[in-house]
Structures are given as structure tokens and as C-alpha cells.
Amino acid sequence: MANFHGTAWDRLLAVLIAFVPGLPPDIHFEAYEPSPSIDLEKLPIVNALDKVEVILEGETSGAESPTVIGQGDGFYAGLDNGQIVKYQNGIVSVVAQVGRDCGAPWGSVCGRPLGLRLDASGKLVVSAADRGVLIVDPKKGDVSSLFDFKSDIQGHVPGFADDLDVGQNGTVYWSDVSTNLDVMNPLKDLLGNDPSGRLVEYDPKTKRNKVLIDAIHFANGVQLSENEDFVLVSESIRCRVLRYHLKGPKAGQKDVFMDGLPGLPDNIRPNGKGGFYIVLSEPRQFLGDNIGKLPTVRKLILRTHTLVDLMAGSLKRFIPDFVDFGGLSQIVLNTIPVQKISAAIAGPSRILDVDAAGKILRVLQHSENKISFASQIVISSKYAYIGRFFGNGIWRIKMSDLNTECPTLSEFDDHRKTLEIMDYCDHKCCALMFYAGDMTDIFGYI
Numbered sequence: 001m002a003n004f005h006g007t008a009w010d011r012l013l014a015v016l017i018a019f020v021p022g023l024p025p026d027i028h029f030e031a032y033e034p035s036p037s038i039d040l041e042k043l044p045i046v047n048a049l050d051k052v053e054v055i056l057e058g059e060t061s062g063a064e065s066p067t068v069i070g071q072g073d074g075f076y077a078g079l080d081n082g083q084i085v086k087y088q089n090g091i092v093s094v095v096a097q098v099g100r101d102c103g104a105p106w107g108s109v110c111g112r113p114l115g116l117r118l119d120a121s122g123k124l125v126v127s128a129a130d131r132g133v134l135i136v137d138p139k140k141g142d143v144s145s146l147f148d149f150k151s152d153i154q155g156h157v158p159g160f161a162d163d164l165d166v167g168q169n170g171t172v173y174w175s176d177v178s179t180n181l182d183v184m185n186p187l188k189d190l191l192g193n194d195p196s197g198r199l200v201e202y203d204p205k206t207k208r209n210k211v212l213i214d215a216i217h218f219a220n221g222v223q224l225s226e227n228e229d230f231v232l233v234s235e236s237i238r239c240r241v242l243r244y245h246l247k248g249p250k251a252g253q254k255d256v257f258m259d260g261l262p263g264l265p266d267n268i269r270p271n272g273k274g275g276f277y278i279v280l281s282e283p284r285q286f287l288g289d290n291i292g293k294l295p296t297v298r299k300l301i302l303r304t305h306t307l308v309d310l311m312a313g314s315l316k317r318f319i320p321d322f323v324d325f326g327g328l329s330q331i332v333l334n335t336i337p338v339q340k341i342s343a344a345i346a347g348p349s350r351i352l353d354v355d356a357a358g359k360i361l362r363v364l365q366h367s368e369n370k371i372s373f374a375s376q377i378v379i380s381s382k383y384a385y386i387g388r389f390f391g392n393g394i395w396r397i398k399m400s401d402l403n404t405e406c407p408t409l410s411e412f413d414d415h416r417k418t419l420e421i422m423d424y425c426d427h428k429c430c431a432l433m434f435y436a437g438d439m440t441d442i443f444g445y446i
């Protein structure tokens with residue numbers, strides 16, 4: 001008699017879920033591969049992030065996009081509980097509530113404020129997930145929609161507003177992550193293969209939206225160039241950054257600004273030198289390099305997730321208040337310590353310092369990989385702030401430390417062991433070292 005062990009049944013079930021036609025969700029799964037990664041080792045890597053400090057650890061969660069106020073030590077940030085807070089002179093205050101905390105994994109998505117910019121009049125322009133693009137008066141706390149987010153834009157209702165930038169004349173450039181995206185099932189867009197993200201331009205005079213680039217695979221960070229001759233958008237799942245030309249001979253055309261990035265690009269912000277800081281929130285090993293080639297695995301994960309949710313949906317009919325929002329998978333995800341587990345498996349975030357033409361000048365990282373889930377870096381005269389889409393607090397680093405081109409002292413450790421007196425040079429930095437018995441000293445950089 002056939003004796004099916006548990007694993008055999010599991011395999012059969014997996015095969016059924018992955019291959020039986022017609023199971024939800026109904027989206028395409030094809031193999032794809034981003035362009036091969038630029039070799040990180042060949043880039044000027046600097047451990048400039050070793051000197052970050054965490055601020056507001058108990059007070060902010062999921063502060064994706066801090067926006068500096070003037071040039072001082074202060075910023076606004078949107079949190080995953082739907083609040084927008086102001087931080088100035090060491091004090092945090094809530095200035096507006098634009099969404100709500102719906103307890104979803106990765107923090108709330110229910111109107112969660114993601115991208116923030118200050119416009120010329122001191123109001124905040126905010127992309128708030130499924131609530132769209134909002135205007136927030138930080139003095140009064142008033143929140144209003146810039147346009148009806150549930151109405152069709154060139155054939156598709158927007159799905160999820162992620163990031164934005166505002167031009168001098170008030171034009172808003174914003175990213176619609178995906179028109180297929182189910183906000184409670186973000187896996188769909190990550191694992192599916194139906195790129196439907198868009199870069200959209202909103203003209204405040206005509207009050208109309210126009211799609212500049214479509215079919216983007218997870219449209220993410222948005223940034224205008226210094227003189228507004230082009231606008232960039234991160235295509236996270238393909239590990240590249242796209243560009244749309246607004247002025248000049250190529251006006252109206254799009255192209256690939258940077259390709260083969262060694263991670264998934266998130267928000268882009270000015271680097272203060274005419275170029276950009278692009279945060280790579282994740283290295284590309286999992287989502288970028290491997291998962292694309294495995295359509296069946298993607299289909300299996302996504303179908304299982306959807307089936308569990310459907311089952312939870314039917315349970316809900318019999319048990320009122322079974323769960324306020326979301327499905328069984330949400331309960332599971334909220335019960336297990338997602339944050340701890342994710343933190344353990346998350347790869348290091350890195351920051352690319354690039355010039356206006358997309359040339360990588362430096363790769364900023366933490367030598368012990370202590371920065372993960374980072375989403376954006378924004379600079380002011382004294383400090384830079386690094387936001388995170390997941391987890392508590394905001395990182396802060398002095399501009400002088402961010403701008404260093406010198407490796408940190410720990411990198412000289414290997415040399416300490418072998419050499420008595422040396423001067424060691426790397427990336428324009430030299431350390432003069434002295435060895436005497438058990439004592440080693442670095443006299444400094446020259």
C-alpha cells in the first residue's frame with residue numbers, strides 16, 4: 001500500500017496549488033531577471049554610516065521620508081500609524097493625522113504617509129499610500145486631497161501613492177507603485193510579474209494627471225534634477241532608476257538613468273552637490289536576483305497566501321469581529337515577531353552617492369551592517385537624517401561624518417597586527433600607525 005508521508009502530501013499540495021489553473025490571484029508569472037549587478041567591490045565603498053546615531057527610537061515607527069525644515073536641526077516625518085510629526089529642538093509633536101493604523105505587516109498601509117515634501121508656501125505635500133496625494137497644513141493640521149485618488153488616470157485607477165517631488169511652479173511628480181496592488185496583499189506586486197507602476201505628473205493649474213512612464217515594476221522614489229530638466233523614479237524590483245526628460249532636446253522621452261544597481265532602490269534625494277543620494281534598502285540577492293527566475297515558487301507563495309486569506313474571509317462570516325482588517329495571514333504575521341525575524345534576515349541597506357549623470361561617486365555603508373530597512377536620506381546644513389520604512393527611530397549623522405572619504409579605524413586592525421610602523425593609505429586617506437608591545441595607536445589621518 002502506498003504510504004504517503006507528510007512531506008509527500010505537502011509536495012502534492014504544493015504542486016496542486018502551483019499548477020491547478022484558475023486559482024486566484026489571476027496575474028501573470030513569467031521569469032524575469034534584472035540586469036547583472038554592478039560589482040560592489042569595484043566601487044568606492046566608504047563606511048561613512050558607522051557614525052550614525054538613532055534618535056526618536058521610542059517615538060517613531062516606519063518614518064519613511066523625513067523632510068528637513070529650513071536648514072536647521074528639524075524635520076517632519078510621516079509614521080506608520082498615520083501621524084505626521086515634527087521634530088525640532090529635541091521635541092517631537094504630532095502635527096496631523098492623515099491615515100490610520102490598521103495593524104498590517106510592515107506597518108499600516110491605510111493612508112500611511114510615505115513621501116513628504118514641503119512646498120513653497122510651507123505646506124506639506126504627502127503621498128499617503130491608498131489615500132493618494134494630500135496637502136497637509138502643519139500649522140493647523142488640516143488635511144485635504146490634491147485630487148480624487150479613486151478616479152481613473154489614463155485607463156487605470158491608481159493603486160498606491162509612494163513618493164513625490166514638487167517643482168518650483170507647483171507641479172507634482174508622484175509614483176503610483178502599481179495599479180494592480182492590493183494594499184493588504186503587497187506580496188502580489190512583489191511576487192507577480194505584471195509591472196503596472198507609473199510615474200505621474202499632476203498639473204495644479206489644469207488639475208489633471210498625466211502618466212509620464214508606465215509599466216514600472218514597483219515605482220518607488222521620485223526626485224527632480226536640480227534645474228528640473230528631468231525627473232527620476234526608482235524601479236525597485238528591477239534594481240534600476242528610470243528618467244523622464246522634462247526639458248531639452250530629449251523632452252518627453254524616457255530612458256534608464258542607472259541600471260544593474262547592487263540593491264533595490266528606494267527614495268532618491270539631492271546630495272547637495274547637484275547629484276543624488278539613492279538609498280538601496282535591500283541588497284538584491286533575494287528579490288532582485290533570485291525570485292524573478294523562479295516563477296513557480298512565486299506563484300506558490302502568492303496562491304497560498306491568497307487561499308489562506310480567502311479561508312479567513314469565510315471564517316469571518318461565522319465569527320463576528322474575527323479580525324478588524326485583513327485576513328488570517330495578517331494575524332499570523334502580527335503574532336509572530338515579524339520585526340525581529342525580518343531584522344534578522346534583512347540585508348544591509350546602502351546609500352549611493354551619484355552625480356547628475358548617474359555616475360556612482362561613493363557607496364556609503366555601515367561596516368557592521370547595522371542599517372537595514374532604510375528608505376531615504378535627506379541632508380541639512382548640520383545633519384543628515386535617514387528614514388526607514390520599517391522599524392523604530394530615525395538615524396542621524398553629522399554632515400562632516402557623512403562626507404568623509406576615510407575608512408573607519410577598525411579597518412586598520414589587520415594591519416596593526418602585522419606592522420610595526422606604517423602609513424596605510426586607502427581612498428585618499430592615510431593613517432600613520434605606531435606599534436609598541438601591546439600598544440597600538442593611530443596618530444590620525446593625513
Ligand SMILES: *[C@@H]1O[C@H](CO)[C@@H](O)[C@H](O)[C@H]1NC(C)=O
Pocket residue numbers: 167168169170171205224228246
Ligand atoms: C512646471 O515645471 C515643470 C518642471 O518641473 C515643467 O515640466 C512644466 O512644464 C512647468 N509647467 C508650467 C505650466 O510651466
